[in-house]
Amino acid sequence: MSMRSRRIVLEDGRYLIYYTFEDDDPVPVNPPEPEQQEPPLPEEKTHE
Amino acid sequence: MSELRWNPLLGEWVATATHRQERTFLPPADFCPLCPTAPGGFPTEVPEPDYDIVVFENRFPSLQQSPEAPSVESTDLCPVRPAQGICEVVLYAPRHNSTLAEEPVEQIYKLVRVWTDRFRELGSLEFVDYVFVFENKGKDIGVTLHHPHGQIYGYPFIPPRIGLELAQSRAHMEKTGRCLICDIRDQERLDGRRIIAENGSFTAYIPFFARWPYEVHLASTRHVQALTDLAVGEQKDLSLLLKSLLVAYDRLFNLSFPYMMVIHQRPTDGGSYEYYHFHIEFYPPMRSANRLKYLAGSESGAGMFINDTHAEEKAAELRALTTPARWS
Numbered sequence: 001m002s003m004r005s006r007r008i009v010l011e012d013g014r015y016l017i018y019y020t021f022e023d024d025d026p027v028p029v030n031p032p033e034p035e036q037q038e039p040p041l042p043e044e045k046t047h048e
Numbered sequence: 049m050s051e052l053r054w055n056p057l058l059g060e061w062v063a064t065a066t067h068r069q070e071r072t073f074l075p076p077a078d079f080c081p082l083c084p085t086a087p088g089g090f091p092t093e094v095p096e097p098d099y100d101i102v103v104f105e106n107r108f109p110s111l112q113q114s115p116e117a118p119s120v121e122s123t124d125l126c127p128v129r130p131a132q133g134i135c136e137v138v139l140y141a142p143r144h145n146s147t148l149a150e151e152p153v154e155q156i157y158k159l160v161r162v163w164t165d166r167f168r169e170l171g172s173l174e175f176v177d178y179v180f181v182f183e184n185k186g187k188d189i190g191v192t193l194h195h196p197h198g199q200i201y202g203y204p205f206i207p208p209r210i211g212l213e214l215a216q217s218r219a220h221m222e223k224t225g226r227c228l229i230c231d232i233r234d235q236e237r238l239d240g241r242r243i244i245a246e247n248g249s250f251t252a253y254i255p256f257f258a259r260w261p262y263e264v265h266l267a268s269t270r271h272v273q274a275l276t277d278l279a280v281g282e283q284k285d286l287s288l289l290l291k292s293l294l295v296a297y298d299r300l301f302n303l304s305f306p307y308m309m310v311i312h313q314r315p316t317d318g319g320s321y322e323y324y325h326f327h328i329e330f331y332p333p334m335r336s337a338n339r340l341k342y343l344a345g346s347e348s349g350a351g352m353f354i355n356d357t358h359a360e361e362k363a364a365e366l367r368a369l370t371t372p373a374r375w376s
């Protein structure tokens with residue numbers, strides 16, 4: 001995505017910047033949705 | 049009229065900005081000064097009928113590029129100096145009723161790009177030693193305009209809180225040879241109980257030492273000092289993690305969650321800060337669905353925060369509400 005900026009001066013002398021963007025990147029790829037899994041059972045404590 | 053007055057008791061500057069008393073306070077949505085100017089409508093701060101992201105100099109700044117002379121004289125004990133610096137407003141989107149949490153990841157990515165550009169430009173100014181990007185969100189924080197926006201201050205000195213982080217980071221580096229925030233982040237990842245979410249480039253966690261119940265820090269995986277050090281992939285990962293966190297915040301109490309968001313980066317005074325680490329901190333004032341955390345006697349008078357909650361419990365709440373963000 002390329003970014004451009006355009007600066008103007010307002011009537012009272014302050015600056016204002018417009019930022020615009022051009023979507024020239026490849027479309028971002030979402031990672032696959034994680035499969036719903038049952039949470040693992042807690043490990044039983046073992047006493048040596 | 050604004051000026052910087054030195055507090056010799058704490059060794060810090062205080063800005064007085066009396067003209068800010070006159071700033072616009074919670075106007076009706078029809079008269080929002082941060083919306084685009086509709087054809088035939090009243091003139092807002094943005095003279096065009098639409099925009100994507102806009103940055104402009106604050107109409108009511110506490111720091112100015114060309115400040116007036118101070119209204120009082122300095123003494124040896126209490127110097128005063130012109131309040132030179134920059135105060136910018138960043139409009140996140142033209143949509144008045146939106147919030148950063150409600151904007152798509154793509155818009156957050158654009159904002160990260162703009163923050164980076166502003167850090168680069170303001171940091172190059174001779175009189176700016178520190179570029180501070182932040183957002184105050186919600187009336188509980190004291191915002192005067194609801195339109196989604198943040199701010200950027202260019203300070204003519206390193207502010208005290210950052211100075212303290214720098215000193216601690218430097219001391220840790222000298223003692224251990226390692227980065228303090230890398231060590232904190234790694235300890236949080238090893239422990240796991242306070243982790244909210246992570247991706248390849250960033251980790252979000254409530255730190256062990258959190259001052260606020262839902263305080264979250266986002267630290268980069270790579271040891272970098274500023275937004276300008278991030279690669280494109282890291283900027284995208286930051287945008288995704290910000291979106292996930294902000295959505296989880298809003299889910300907590302089914303409301304638009306108020307917060308202060310602050311970005312901590314290296315100073316821009318020409319010094320070397322290789323020992324420091326870029327990160328973002330969130331300080332939400334809510335401690336439950338209908339209670340706020342106030343900065344009262346201990347916090348304001350002694351500087352010691354009292355957190356009424358355990359970070360481990362609050363992190364579990366947030367983690368359960370966090371889902372991976374996705375590009376549109």
